[in-house]
Structures are given as C-alpha cells and as structure tokens.
Amino acid sequence: MQVDKIRGAQTDQLIEAILALKDKEEAYRFFDDLCTISEIQSLSQRLEVAHMLRMKKTYEKIKNETGASTATISRVRRCLNYGNDGYDEMLGRLYPDEKPFELPKE
Known part of the structure; x- marks a missing residue:
C-alpha cells in the first residue's frame, strides 16, 4: 500500500492538525499558511x-x-x-x- 510509504511522525502531525480543524474558515486559514x-x-x-x-x-x-x-x-x-x-x-x-x-x- 502506498499509504505505508507516507506514514511517519511528521505526516501524523499533519493529519492530526487537519482533523483538529473546527470549521471551513479555520481550514482556509490553515491551508493558506501551509500550502501555496x-x-x-x-x-x-x-x-x-x-x-x-x-x-x-x-x-x-x-x-x-x-x-x-x-x-x-x-x-x-x-x-x-x-x-x-x-x-x-x-x-x-x-x-x-x-x-x-x-x-x-x-
């Protein structure tokens, strides 16, 4: 499985951060800071x-x-x-x- 190739502490932190987002506006702000x-x-x-x-x-x-x-x-x-x-x-x-x-x- 490809997913096993991306597992790791940094990816876990990213996934946990995404799961912790409370609403759409918070998600927009987070992704604006995180990604281009x-x-x-x-x-x-x-x-x-x-x-x-x-x-x-x-x-x-x-x-x-x-x-x-x-x-x-x-x-x-x-x-x-x-x-x-x-x-x-x-x-x-x-x-x-x-x-x-x-x-x-x-």
Whole structure:
C-alpha cells in the first residue's frame, strides 16, 4: 500500500492538525499558511476530477471543465480503481444522494 510509504511522525502531525480543524474558515486559514495557492488548487482539482469520474464524465469533459491534464485524470482514475477508497469515502460523504457508477477496470 502506498499509504505505508507516507506514514511517519511528521505526516501524523499533519493529519492530526487537519482533523483538529473546527470549521471551513479555520481550514482556509490553515491551508493558506501551509500550502501555496497552486498546491491547494491542485488538490482541489484532483478531488473534482475524482467526483466527475465517479459520475461517468468523459476525459474530454473533465479536461475542459477542470483544466486537468490527461495525466492527472489518469492518475486519479487509477486511485479510484486500485487505491485505498479514500476518494470514494470522502465523495460519498460530500454527495450522499449521488449514485456513482462502477468504474470499468483499465
């Protein structure tokens, strides 16, 4: 599992800090201090790409709407297909009424 490669004291501290955030405004302030605008936009873009893939949008539509490269879209798709289900878990919480489709295996 890839997640084992990122485990460590510093990553634990980061995860605990994120889990301790109280609300959206506090999260905005924390991430503004922690990350560059580009890093935050990249993370946000990946989450939206995952959301759109879950909803069976085409690569072309995703690329046009998010500006993501096909390499980014493919990487997110691999995570959806073979990852730790992190995207699915979070998107299921954010959009509980949506019915995602089953991604075909590559």
